Amino acid sequence: MKPFAYLTPPDPRAAVAAVAERPDAAFLGGGTNLVDHLRLGVTHPGLLVDVRSLTSDEITDAGGGLRVGAAVCNADLAADPRVRQRYPVLAQALLAGASGQLRTMATTGGNPLQRTRCVYFQDVSTPCNKREPGSGCSAIGGATRSHAIFGASEHCVATHPSDMAVALAALDAEVLVLGPDGERTIPFTDLHRLPGSTPERDTVLEHGELITAIDLPASTIAARSRYRKVRDRASYAFALVSVAACLDVEDGIVRDARIALGGVAHKPWRAYLAEEALRGAPATDDSFRAAADAELAQARPLEGIDGGNAFKIPLVRGALAGTLRDLAGEETRP
Amino acid sequence: MDTEQRAGNTAPAGSSDDGANVAEVTLRVDGTVHQVTVDTRTSLLDAMRQRLGVTSAKKGCDHGQCGACTVLVDGRRVLSCLALAVAYRDADVTTAAGLSGEELGEHPLHRAFEDHDAFQCGFCTPGQVCSAAGVLDELAQGRPSAVTADVAGEPALGDPGQLDREIAERMSGNLCRCGAYRGIRAAVAQVAAERGLDR
Numbered sequence: 001m002k003p004f005a006y007l008t009p010p011d012p013r014a015a016v017a018a019v020a021e022r023p024d025a026a027f028l029g030g031g032t033n034l035v036d037h038l039r040l041g042v043t044h045p046g047l048l049v050d051v052r053s054l055t056s057d058e059i060t061d062a063g064g065g066l067r068v069g070a071a072v073c074n075a076d077l078a079a080d081p082r083v084r085q086r087y088p089v090l091a092q093a094l095l096a097g098a099s100g101q102l103r104t105m106a107t108t109g110g111n112p113l114q115r116t117r118c119v120y121f122q123d124v125s126t127p128c129n130k131r132e133p134g135s136g137c138s139a140i141g142g143a144t145r146s147h148a149i150f151g152a153s154e155h156c157v158a159t160h161p162s163d164m165a166v167a168l169a170a171l172d173a174e175v176l177v178l179g180p181d182g183e184r185t186i187p188f189t190d191l192h193r194l195p196g197s198t199p200e201r202d203t204v205l206e207h208g209e210l211i212t213a214i215d216l217p218a219s220t221i222a223a224r225s226r227y228r229k230v231r232d233r234a235s236y237a238f239a240l241v242s243v244a245a246c247l248d249v250e251d252g253i254v255r256d257a258r259i260a261l262g263g264v265a266h267k268p269w270r271a272y273l274a275e276e277a278l279r280g281a282p283a284t285d286d287s288f289r290a291a292a293d294a295e296l297a298q299a300r301p302l303e304g305i306d307g308g309n310a311f312k313i314p315l316v317r318g319a320l321a322g323t324l325r326d327l328a329g330e331e332t333r334p
Numbered sequence: 335m336d337t338e339q340r341a342g343n344t345a346p347a348g349s350s351d352d353g354a355n356v357a358e359v360t361l362r363v364d365g366t367v368h369q370v371t372v373d374t375r376t377s378l379l380d381a382m383r384q385r386l387g388v389t390s391a392k393k394g395c396d397h398g399q400c401g402a403c404t405v406l407v408d409g410r411r412v413l414s415c416l417a418l419a420v421a422y423r424d425a426d427v428t429t430a431a432g433l434s435g436e437e438l439g440e441h442p443l444h445r446a447f448e449d450h451d452a453f454q455c456g457f458c459t460p461g462q463v464c465s466a467a468g469v470l471d472e473l474a475q476g477r478p479s480a481v482t483a484d485v486a487g488e489p490a491l492g493d494p495g496q497l498d499r500e501i502a503e504r505m506s507g508n509l510c511r512c513g514a515y516r517g518i519r520a521a522v523a524q525v526a527a528e529r530g531l532d533r
Contacts, residue, residue: 003355006374006420035416036397079477084486095480099507101413235506
């Protein structure tokens with residue numbers, strides 16, 4: 001591991017300034033992904049700026065919604081009664097991710113910024129455009145079982161690993177960011193980007209920009225929401241496919257829906273086409289499968305030496321239809 | 335993160351804030367306060383094992399995947415291999431060995447692990463015990479898990495099958511290559527019952 005200096009600035013502005021002025025500086029939150037990457041040699045910053053104690057670790061009521069400080073750990077966010085009642089999809093997504101120990105360490109600001117678990121990205125002996133721009137993509141033509149079916153490019157087919165981020169995309173959350181030039185707010189669905197020709201950039205954040213909080217908007221649809229995660233073992237594994245869904249049904253007709261998919265793209269994949277197909281449709285299994293198919297029409301599965309990832313297409317169809325069926329069943333309960 | 339830990343996470347004199355790659359840290363482990371100068375790259379696990387002579391927490395994978403290094407920081411379970419010692423200065427760390435002692439007596443989990451043969455080689459056991467201590471606290475607080483039927487409600491621990499599922503899910507971050515999971519689950523369930531959590 002390359003030596004690095006360590007800094008705990010007095011406040012967020014000083015932390016932003018410290019990182020912004022050094023290209024090789026990085027923020028340290030819970031460290032669950034970054035410390036592993038330091039050890040693997042995936043990244044080698046010369047300065048770590050510890051922000052864990054600088055941002056809020058409180059969840060506050062704000063405008064009918066909730067403001068979650070960036071230092072709130074994943075375990076506490078999942079346990080908050082307001083989150084569990086008003087945004088169950090978020091609590092479920094958090095609890096489906098990682099382990100109890102990791103959820104105690106991982107932060108609200110850090111979780112969405114974790115890097116892909118693509119094995120080639122984490123293996124410094126193989127080419128990877130995300131780790132070493134221009135070196136090539138080892139996944140294309142390699143093992144692609146865990147890779148993207150939506151929005152990939154010839155340069156990168158990696159998926160984003162966060163469960164929390166999938167729920168936040170479905171909930172239309174907003175990200176509060178502090179940068180060298182002041183604050184800005186980014187819709188959560190715009191935080192992550194598709195790989196294109198610059199897969200080294202996971203998000204739209206500029207170097208030195210710090211997530212200070214995440215806002216959950218006031219929402220009536222979010223109270224009836226679910227997260228379903230499909231993975232190789234029942235616990236402590238990343239998603240092959242996951243679904244975050246909110247559904248509003250009245251008199252057997254879908255009034256509105258919010259859907260995001262995990263494990264399928266370089267970013268949490270908001271399923272706008274499925275949502276569009278659902279609005280006004282009868283809340284039946286046929287409609288739910290048709291909505292899934294509307295989204296999946298743009299899927300581009302990958303071949304691979306491990307059999308590829310075309311299996312994700314029926315997996316998305318089944319997981320999405322099943323989640324919507326569960327939610328529609330909830331609706332009919334007294 | 336509680337306020338005590340946050341307050342303890344501010345830079346003392348002699349940290350690496352001057353740009354150095356070493357830092358002087360105060361680590362409180364199992365009630366003993368240690369002051370050591372560490373390379374900023376040193377994990378809390380390596381600091382304990384190699385600098386403080388505290389070898390209760392074990393190094394399994396060193397990547398946060400096996401749970402052998404689990405310790406309690408301010409009472410909550412964390413992975414000491416993914417914790418930089420410099421970021422946990424002034425923290426209150428408890429290892430499995432520190433759960434029992436002359437003043438504390440034998441911790442119920444220590445006895446329960448013996449009662450149920452909850453280990454074979456024992457390498458993962460200190461991490462299992464610390465994680466179990468965290469699980470029992472989380473159950474006592476009514477926190478849900480991924481197998482709790484209604485995330486808005488509390489886990490139903492009165493049903494032995496559901497209690498077992500809750501324990502298995504919550505302990506999934508601790509691997510046991512000897513496969514002593516059956517005994518581990520029974521040991522945690524025994525202490526949960528002793529504490530009246532199964533009602």
